Amino acid sequence: MSKLTLETEGDRFVVVRRRFAASPEEVYRAHLDPEILREWLLGPDGWTMPVCVVDPRPGGEIRYEWSNGEGGGFHLTGEFVELDPPHRIVHVERMHLPDPTPDNHVVTTFTADGDGTLMTMRMTLPDAQTREAMLSTGMEHGMEASYARLERTPGWGDATPGSP
Amino acid sequence: MPPRASLDATLTALSDPTRRAILARLASGEATVSELAEPFAISQPAISRHIRVLADAGLIAQRVDGTRRPCRLAKGALDELDDYLAMLRTALEANYDRLDRVLARRAKGKAKPR
Numbered sequence: 001m002s003k004l005t006l007e008t009e010g011d012r013f014v015v016v017r018r019r020f021a022a023s024p025e026e027v028y029r030a031h032l033d034p035e036i037l038r039e040w041l042l043g044p045d046g047w048t049m050p051v052c053v054v055d056p057r058p059g060g061e062i063r064y065e066w067s068n069g070e071g072g073g074f075h076l077t078g079e080f081v082e083l084d085p086p087h088r089i090v091h092v093e094r095m096h097l098p099d100p101t102p103d104n105h106v107v108t109t110f111t112a113d114g115d116g117t118l119m120t121m122r123m124t125l126p127d128a129q130t131r132e133a134m135l136s137t138g139m140e141h142g143m144e145a146s147y148a149r150l151e152r153t154p155g156w157g158d159a160t161p162g163s164p
Numbered sequence: 165m166p167p168r169a170s171l172d173a174t175l176t177a178l179s180d181p182t183r184r185a186i187l188a189r190l191a192s193g194e195a196t197v198s199e200l201a202e203p204f205a206i207s208q209p210a211i212s213r214h215i216r217v218l219a220d221a222g223l224i225a226q227r228v229d230g231t232r233r234p235c236r237l238a239k240g241a242l243d244e245l246d247d248y249l250a251m252l253r254t255a256l257e258a259n260y261d262r263l264d265r266v267l268a269r270r271a272k273g274k275a276k277p278r
Contacts, residue, residue, distance in 0.1 A: 004260060006253045011178060014252065018260050022267040030263055036270075040262035043255050128175035131248040 008125060016121045024110040027117045028086035031108065032056045042066065051075070056083055062093060074098070086110055101130045177221035182206070183214050187237065190224060194236040 005017045020027050030036045034052040042049060043066065051065035062078035077100075078093030089108045094100045106123045126134065177183055186200055201211040215235060218224045225238045 004253065004257050006249060006256070008249070011184065014249070016256060018256075020260075020264065020267060022271060026267055026270065027263075030267060036266060039266050040259055042259065042262065044258060126248070128178070128245070131245065135247055135251060 009122070012125055014123050014125050016119075016123070018119050018121075019113060019116055020119060021116045024086040024112050024117045027119060028089070028110050031089060037064075056080055056089075058082060062091060095134065097133050099133075101126060101133065173217075173221035174223065177217050177223055180214065180217075182211075183218055186211075186214060186218060186235075187223060190235060190237045194234045196232050196234050200235065 003018075007015050009015050022030075030040070032054055034054050037054065038049045038052050041052075041064065047066050047068050049064055049066050051063060053061055053063040055061045058080055060080045062080065063075065065073065065075040067073040074095060074097055076093055076095050078091050080089070080091045082088070082090035087110055089106075091106050091108075092103045093106060094103050102124075104124045104126065106121060108119065108121045111118045111120070178187075182204060185203070189195060189200060189203075197208060197212060197215060200215070201208045204211065215224065215226070219226060219235075222238055224235050226233045226235050
């Protein structure tokens, strides 16, 4: 299975890399087609996306609304900045928790890699207050079982003595 | 989880390049205030103010050693960032594992047209 890497770049950005066994055209499309997005952009098991609005042109609207099926949910709005099919998507997004979080600037690139695609997503690292809002919202909505502390990201916090 | 006030203090503390440089220096070990002031073209009282901001945010700790007050990184100071990145990673892994299955199903549908 393909492994995701997640690295901080300075204190402003997070860079995520992931390989997919499909062409850049297919992976690019899966990021813009509402029918496909609603199948995978969901977070923990049991969540659905009843509303998925995607208008892939510069200035076009993005709106995702998620529901946990038990009255819990939140939504995200955004706008596309630049589209270069099937190589690159630039967009801005914010979560509504319900107050909007500061804009997250996201650049996603898709590069052919053998018979697959290497996706690189560079996004804004939210400030501490926003991170706390996201963490506490996750917990209010019962995500803790899926999300909380399953894996520690190396390079931050206290190191275990004797670890490399 | 620390209270919100502490997170605001962390955010403020990390927003300044001098304070980030101080943290980077302390990552390689304990240092005195004058050692920390050395690389910067600012006064020792100014450095002391930065150190106080970092200490109030719980990012560094100081101990008393005679007349010296050596500083070190506080253990677990950045746990909240760690927690956020862990949550992000887990959410993305769940999404992309699902996307793998969606892409595989779509490829199969294409390979075997009706």
